[in-house]
Amino acid sequence: MNLKNSREVQSNLVPLYLKNKRLGKVHSKFKSGLNIQFEDILIYISHTESALSAYGINIDKDKLQEIMEMVEIKDVVIFKECKLIFYSTYKNITLNLENIELIDLRIPVIQIKKREIRNTILYSILKEYDFKNNIGLKIDDKINYYIDLLVKSDKENSKLNEEIIKFFSGRGKGLTPSGDDILIGFTTAILSFNEENIFGNWIKDISLLINKKVTTEISVSYIRALIEGYLSYNFIELIYSMNIKESNYVYGIIEKIKKFGHTSGNDTLFGFFLGLKFLSDN
Incomplete structure (x- = not known):
């Protein structure tokens, strides 16, 4: 593309x-x-x-x-x-x-296997990135607890899903709060591996719980597009870069996303990285 x-x-x-x-x-x-x-x-x-x-x-x-x-x-x-x-x-x-x-901005399906995620250039670059000092949320013990829960919890458990989504949705400043961007990035990873059927409750819960009562209309619009299977062009490129072995190319895609919004690009990349961690362990 x-x-x-x-x-x-x-x-x-x-x-x-x-x-x-x-x-x-x-x-x-x-x-x-x-x-x-x-x-x-x-x-x-x-x-x-x-x-x-x-x-x-x-x-x-x-x-x-x-x-x-x-x-x-x-x-x-x-x-x-x-x-x-x-x-x-x-x-x-x-x-x-x-x-x-x-x-065509429909979410492409990753061609690699989940067990190969940690061996990709994209994962290795994101793993080394200093997200702590570049996202819009201050990382403290409470944030760390919910990050850990996001990565390790059973996504078919709607009670836990609700706790996680309610914690992150609307959290932070901006047109798309950082917590929303993290959830969007995480869910993007799940959908890009065609895991909607396996983690269907997570997809259903996030579509129901993120609404105008808890966050901005712009975030709600982004979530709506994501659940319908559509992404911005830059994130389509990011997903395709999972199959790329040339580090300079992958760095270029990541750098473009980092520039989006004040911290929105970094927040969404962080969520995507957490989604990759989750998928590689499940």
């Missing part, structure tokens, strides 16, 4: 979700893009040099800049005939999605 030629692209999850939607609104704006809310899902529109998110659309920078300058939070957005129509105070702007290329 390669998106380095800066073309306009969208996740193949976007049209599937928008097919039965009509009325939305501008939810939030950032330096590099904005979220459009349709019911409980956030569609993220960014520029072509950004990593494509699971519910993402990457468009030309000038086009994005025009939208960003004209719209305000809570402005109405209508999806009609494969177009997003922004109803701004200044003027209406139409973004035609019909000719924007679809990118």
Whole structure:
């Protein structure tokens, strides 16, 4: 997979979700893009040099800049005939999605065996990384207890799952709290090894327990995409790197993810590493 030629692209999850939607609104704006809310899902529109998110659309920078300058939070957005129509105070702007290329962001399945995880370049790099001083949570005895429980507990035990998920969900600061990112990374590892059937209770419990009552709408949207089997482009690359034996290539993928958000990339990588540890022992 390669998106380095800066073309306009969208996740193949976007049209599937928008097919039965009509009325939305501008939810939030950032330096590099904005979220459009349709019911409980956030569609993220960014520029072509950004990593494509699971519910993402990457468009030309000038086009994005025009939208960003004209719209305000809570402005109405209508999806009609494969177009997003922004109803701004200044003027209406139409973004035609019909000719924007679809990118498959479904979670790929790892080809290696679980017993081979600890022998991969990716695992060895993550094992040596100083997560303690780079994630958004201060590691203390209580955090260590729940990290240990996350890695060692039976994921078919819903009572334990609930205790773990309630501890991590919403914990930390930011648009996606660090605890949510750790859970997302952990669950990504399980799904990338096609372990949904074996650890089905964990998948079910996390989808039920992470909601707007306990964390941010952005986290809920990410979890929703993950449970449906979709990831951001950078994490698709991370999963593929499990099969790569060239360390410089794997380092490059990891470095891109580290730069995401204030600590979000590191938090999710940490969760993914914990998921790999869990899988290699089960």
